[in-house]
Each structure stands twice: as structure tokens, then as C-alpha cells.
Amino acid sequence: MCKTLGAACLGLSMVWSAPAAFALADIIETPARPTDLAPENLLTDATRVGDRIVAVGERGHIIYSDDEGKTWVQGEVPVSVTLTGIDFGSDSHGWAVGHSGVVLHTSDAGATWDLQIDGIRAMELAIESREEQIAAMEERIEEAPEEEKEDLEWALDDLYFALENIQADMDIGPVNPLLDVWFENENRGFVVGAYGMFLRTMDGGETWKDWAPRIDNRQNFHLNGITRITGGALVVVGEAGQIHVSVDGGETFERREAPYEGSLFGVIGTGQVNEMLAFGLRGNMLFSSDLGRSWRMVPNSAGATLNDGVVSEDGRITLVGNSGAVLMSTNGAETFREHFRSDREGVMSAVPISGTDLLIVGEGGVKITDARGRNLQ
Numbered sequence: 001m002c003k004t005l006g007a008a009c010l011g012l013s014m015v016w017s018a019p020a021a022f023a024l025a026d027i028i029e030t031p032a033r034p035t036d037l038a039p040e041n042l043l044t045d046a047t048r049v050g051d052r053i054v055a056v057g058e059r060g061h062i063i064y065s066d067d068e069g070k071t072w073v074q075g076e077v078p079v080s081v082t083l084t085g086i087d088f089g090s091d092s093h094g095w096a097v098g099h100s101g102v103v104l105h106t107s108d109a110g111a112t113w114d115l116q117i118d119g120i121r122a123m124e125l126a127i128e129s130r131e132e133q134i135a136a137m138e139e140r141i142e143e144a145p146e147e148e149k150e151d152l153e154w155a156l157d158d159l160y161f162a163l164e165n166i167q168a169d170m171d172i173g174p175v176n177p178l179l180d181v182w183f184e185n186e187n188r189g190f191v192v193g194a195y196g197m198f199l200r201t202m203d204g205g206e207t208w209k210d211w212a213p214r215i216d217n218r219q220n221f222h223l224n225g226i227t228r229i230t231g232g233a234l235v236v237v238g239e240a241g242q243i244h245v246s247v248d249g250g251e252t253f254e255r256r257e258a259p260y261e262g263s264l265f266g267v268i269g270t271g272q273v274n275e276m277l278a279f280g281l282r283g284n285m286l287f288s289s290d291l292g293r294s295w296r297m298v299p300n301s302a303g304a305t306l307n308d309g310v311v312s313e314d315g316r317i318t319l320v321g322n323s324g325a326v327l328m329s330t331n332g333a334e335t336f337r338e339h340f341r342s343d344r345e346g347v348m349s350a351v352p353i354s355g356t357d358l359l360i361v362g363e364g365g366v367k368i369t370d371a372r373g374r375n376l377q
Contacts, residue, residue, distance in 0.1 A: 028100050028118050028174065032060030032077040039063055039072045042082075043361035045308070046349045049088040053351055054110040055361050056083035056096050064110040069359040069368050076112045077104065082177075085191075089183030095205065097178035097191050105205050116205040119174025122197060123166055129210035130163040158218060165220075182226045182234075190250060192236060196220035200250065215244045216255040222263075229269030229276050233291055237264040237278050245292050256292035260284045268309040270317060270333055277333050279306040279319055287333050302327060302338040312352040316371070320347035320360060326373030339372040347373070 035041075043057035054064045054075075060083060062075040083098035088109075096104040101119025106112060137156045144152055169176065176194040183189030187204045190211065191197075196219075198212040217223070221239035228234050234246040234253075241258040258264075264280035270287075277298070278286045283306055285298035304325035311317050317329040317336075324341030341347070345363035353359050356371040368377045 027060075027080040028102065028115075030080045032062070032074075032080050034074055035061075038074050038365075040365035042363055043365055044083065044348045045085050046351050046359065046361045047086050047088060047094075048351050049094060049109055050091045052109055053353075053359060054086060054088075054094065055349075055366065056086045056098070057361070057365075058082045060098075062086075062096060062104075062110060062113060063366075068353045069366055072366070073111075075106070075110050078113060078115050079104070084177060085180040087181045087183050087189070089185045089187070089189060089204075093183075093186040093204065095181050095183055095189060095191070097181045097193070099177040100174040101176055101178055101193065101197070102174075103178065103181075103191055103199075103205060103208075117199075117208060119176055120170070121208075122176075122178075122193075122199060123170050123174070125199065125208060125210040126166050126197070126212065127163065127170075129213060130159055130166065133213060134159050134163065162220065179223065180225045182228065184228070184249075190226055190234075192223035192226050192238070194222045196223060198223055198236075211250075214251075215253045217242065217244075224264065224280075225266040227267055227269065229267075229274070230271055231269075231273040231291075233274065233276075235267050235276055235278075235292070237267045237280075239263045243267070243278060243286075243292050247291070256288075258286060258292075259295050259297055260286055265306065266308050268311060268317075271311050271315055272332070275332075277309065277317065277319075279309060281305050283321070283325070285319070285333075285336075298333055298336065300327065300336060300338070302340070304340075307347065308349040310350045310352060310358075312356070314356075316356065318350055318352075318358065318371070320350045320362070320373075322346045324373065326350075326358075326360075326369075328371055337372075339374075341369075341373045341375075 038061040043055045046055035060077045060080040063072045065072045081099040086096045088094035094106045101122040103116045104113045141152045178193035181191045196217045199208045200211040201208045223238040226236045236244040241261040243256040244253040246253045262281045264278045267278040275289045283300045283303045286295045304321045304323045306319045306321035309319040319327040324344045326339045327336040329336045347362040351359045
């Protein structure tokens with residue numbers, strides 16, 4: 001499964017030809033087709049907003065349910081690209097992100113959507129940002145003592161290299177996906193994605209700013225997940241064991257050292273202040289109770305890549321992943337009980353519903369299950 005699109009999936013985007021770029025333009029401009037099968041097709045993320053559950057997936061599908069997943073309505077979406085993440089800043093205002101760098105906005109809780117930006121605009125923002133960095137670095141080099149100039153010149157070369165890469169991507173088209181989104185309210189939010197894409201808005205998506213220079217990610221590794229944990233810290237995770245933590249609302253981020261150097265596809269808070277659980281490739285799970293300053297690896301013999309996690313009102317933590325994996329902890333992430341769904345289809349996201357039941361989405365569309373991931377319908 002490629003909700004967060006690991007390197008193997010993203011590598012395809014680097015060899016697409018010019019005709020493929022034109023095809024991308026077509027699906028950005030083509031509205032998602034209405035279909036009764038949307039709840040049965042690939043869905044990549046789901047969230048609750050008030051009494052409504054909203055899910056996103058392939059072909060631009062966005063569906064919503066007001067009866068805990070029993071029936072679904074398809075939203076009106078202006079693009080046909082695969083969507084990868086969704087979040088709401090209020091009961092009515094939400095954002096979805098996906099392939100080709102699209103950012104969609106709704107003001108009616110998911111019934112209708114508008115395109116705010118696409119990958120071309122995201123690259124334009126990154127180019128503007130790198131040019132500003134280059135100008136500032138050149139000025140800094142001129143004023144620096146001679147013994148500091150060599151290190152600064154190496155940093156300047158890195159900036160020029162990054163700029164050239166983005167400019168080359170512009171010739172291919174909007175091929176790089178956004179992978180996750182988080183909004184604090186109707187105005188302020190962030191989106192993250194492939195090759196280090198990181199954007200912030202302060203006006204509900206009317207304008208965006210390249211935020212990638214705010215984190216220590218010089219190799220432009222993919223940024224796969226973003227969330228806020230209990231206590232207020234904002235956390236971004238990604239490839240190569242990347243974990244970035246902000247305690248000032250996203251103005252600045254500190255890179256945390258992690259005991260695992262593989263891809264992390266998600267991070268959640270446990271419900272306790274400053275606690276977080278990051279997870280990803282091959283079932284690796286990392287727990288921290290001090291904002292990532294120290295970590296412990298959580299035992300997990302299932303070995304399935306983990307895509308998403310959720311905490312229920314009773315404190316139960318559930319992680320879901322490939323091969324139908326559903327992992328549950330009732331002791332604050334000390335240990336997890338491992339279950340695999342009989343269909344072995346990948347699970348991409350979960351939403352708690354009545355009692356201890358779950359609504360899960362993934363390769364098989366929407367399923368209503370018990371706490372162990374066993375179908376109830």
C-alpha cells in the first residue's frame with residue numbers, strides 16, 4: 001500500500017515522460033466521476049468532523065457518512081487524482097491533499113470541494129523560497145570572516161543544487177504528491193509531502209508559504225505525516241527516521257534523533273501530555289514520553305508496515321497497516337495485541353465509532369469492524 005508512498009512508489013514519478021505530465025494536467029482538471037462504488041474502492045484516509053465521517057481515496061473520491069458509516073454520499077470534487085490525506089480545522093472547513101500536489105478545500109463539511117493549489121504552484125513557492133535563501137546566503141558570505149567562508153560556500157552550493165532540482169521538476173509537471181495535512185482552525189494549517197515539500201497557510205489556504213527551510217532536511221527526504229499531540233507540540237515524521245518537533249506552533253522545528261532510521265509513515269499522540277507514538281515500515285514503533293528527546297522501541301512481531309493510528313475515548317490505541325494488520329494497546333503503548341484481518345487487504349486509516357468498534361478504510365473500501373478488525377457487516 002502506498003498511502004504515504006514510500007520510495008519504491010515515488011520512484012515512478014521520476015521517470016514519467018512529457019505525455020504523462022500532460023495526463024496529469026488532465027486529471028487535475030477533470031472532476032471526480034460520481035459512482036456508487038466509491039465506498040468499495042481504495043480509500044486512503046478518514047476522519048471525523050462532528051457527527052460526520054469523511055474519507056478520501058483514489059480517482060478523487062471523497063465520501064461522507066452521517067450514520068457511522070452505514071450509508072455514504074459522494075462529495076463533488078474538481079480533480080481525479082488519488083487523494084492521500086484529510087483534516088478539518090472546524091466543523092465545516094476541511095482540507096484534503098493528494099497526488100500532483102493538490103490541496104482541496106471544503107466549507108460545507110465535505111459536500112463540495114474547491115482546488116486551492118496544485119504541484120506547479122507548490123514548486124513555484126519552493127523556487128521563490130530557495131532564491132530568497134540564496135540571496136541571503138550570498139550576502140552572508142560577503143560579510144563573513146575568511147575562516148567561515150568555505151563552509152558557507154558549501155551551503156550555498158547545496159541551495160543552488162536544490163533550486164536546480166526543483167526547476168527541472170517544473171519541466172516534468174506536477175508529479176510529486178502531498179501526503180498529509182493538519183489544520184489548527186479555519187485559517188492556520190500545514191501540508192507535507194514528497195521530496196521534503198512542506199507548506200504553511202495562515203489564511204485558510206488563500207495563500208501559502210514554503211516552510212521546508214524551517215526543518216533540518218537537507219536531503220529532501222519525504223515527509224509522510226504531521227499531527228499535534230496532547231500538550232500542543234506539532235510533530236512531523238518521514239523517511240530516514242525523521243522526526244521534527246515544534247513547541248511554538250510550527251514557527252520553528254527541532255530534529256529529534258530516532259533509534260530507527262527507516263521510513264516512518266505516521267505519528268499520533270497517546271492522549272497523555274507530550275507522549276507520542278511514531279510508526280512505519282515493517283511494523284517499527286517508537287514511543288516517547290518527552291517530546292522525542294528519548295525513545296523506546298515498542299515490541300511488535302507482526303512485521304507489517306503501519307499506516308495510521310487512532311486513540312479512542314477510553315484510551316485504547318489502535319494502529320492499522322498492510323496485510324490487514326490491526327494492532328491494539330490498552331496499556332498506553334507498552335505492548336500491543338496483534339491481529340490480521342482474514343481478507344489480508346491493506347488498511348490505511350481507522351476511526352472509532354460506537355463502543356469499541358472501528359470504521360476502517362483501505363484497499364477494500366469501508367468496513368465496520370470490532371476492536372480486532374473483524375467485520376461486523
